[in-house]
Amino acid sequence: MTSSRPPEEVHDRCSHCIGREHSICSAIEDCDLAILASESSKMTVPDGRSFIEEGSPAHDFFVVTGGRVKIFTLLPDGRRQITGFAEGGDFLGLAASKSYAFGAEALGTAVLCRFPHASMQRLTARFPNLEHRLRQEASRELSLLQARMTLLGRKTARERLATFLMERIRLLGAACQETPHQIELDLPMPRTDIADYLGLTIETVSRVLSAFKREGLISIRNITHITIMQFERISAIAEGLE
Amino acid sequence: MTSSRPPEEVHDRCSHCIGREHSICSAIEDCDLAILASESSKMTVPDGRSFIEEGSPAHDFFVVTGGRVKIFTLLPDGRRQITGFAEGGDFLGLAASKSYAFGAEALGTAVLCRFPHASMQRLTARFPNLEHRLRQEASRELSLLQARMTLLGRKTARERLATFLMERIRLLGAACQETPHQIELDLPMPRTDIADYLGLTIETVSRVLSAFKREGLISIRNITHITIMQFERISAIAEGLE
DNA sequence: CCCTCACCTTGACCTGGATCAAGTCTGGGG
């Protein structure tokens, strides 16, 4: 809360981190957190600011520790494909060899933990478990991308939106899984981003959401807050069963 | 060439393997090849036979050592998205946690090297370098998938086909890169597979290829063999510049 | 409290690629 932080705070930074349990940092024991902290640095990125440029040399990995981030690729004429949204605990930077295969920018104010490649190398040398954790992370992401390719290549607009809603629900975690009726959802990204994520236009996103509302599948409280009214049917649409 | 092979052949299998230099097996020293061979087994898959079932428990990794393989996901109604083609030296099985996120079947007769997860675990424990190599492999694949998502979400049919041709050219390696005019290409997969790979229908694939031919960009010798006549223009179309 | 700007929704129309329906080509078997 104070603006001038004592130096020991640096070494304690990781223990209070929101990413502590879910991120790759869980591969490191509490007693070694000071090492983790010394190899990384915290950075705050303002809304809309890009912090990874597609094609630029890949020097760092990132862990999102606060706020949200969007990952995307661009075509020369400006067409954009958002390949993912990242939030608390998510790891960034695996999709790169010498240079990043994607760009990234903050969606709202975002807080990141930056790990230079050299630091990560020191860490994986010291904690072999971490390397395995990174591979797991990559595998998880590869699995997700398989599904996303099927969405982009083969699903209709309705199916894409339904799948997107299911993804957001799954992201809430086991929180309110007990009541599959009436799930409150917020969509923190503008329609433009949803469209670029689903390979659609903003108008189509808007129309399909309106149609879902008309059919009583969801109710739209305001732009960012919607309520899932018929979980099962949306789930069925997402799988292409309706 | 003999049908009954002496037992020592097993331990020698890896040293003559086509995947030796390009696959993950390059992370292991020559002197340890016997260990590698003892942890893996060779298998031959006939044309069209499926050997990974999407959603089934993931027990093995595979290295393609001969022939080709297609990787895909299915929707319940049969719509299919081919997420990749694998050939000599390619690694399969990273896109899985408890179960495979994809199915796989042979495209022509394929030869595979199978590594049970338990074996891979023993190998990575013994050769820490291998774990790093697996992560690299995952990163490479993640980078490729970023580009493929842009293709599926944002490119036109012409751009998709042009990108596909560029991919096949790049796959020839530095072989005939000296003469970027008149590149011989073979497309070992049927049109159906190209369509499912690019998120199009077979008719559109056929029409676009015919259009390319009409425009003098390629010439079609027969179904599987085409010649690239104007590399630069195809490259430009692939990037969305034309 | 109202204005304004950025974002979203809705409507009218268009089009790229899908669908439906014939042909055509090719290679293997009789």
Added chain:
DNA sequence: CCCCAGACTTGATCCAGGTCAAGGTGAGGG
């Protein structure tokens, strides 16, 4: 050598989603 089946091409038509063009809407600033 011819026939046949499977794979590909081509043409005609259709339609989901894109494009173009008005309106809404609501949060922040004056």
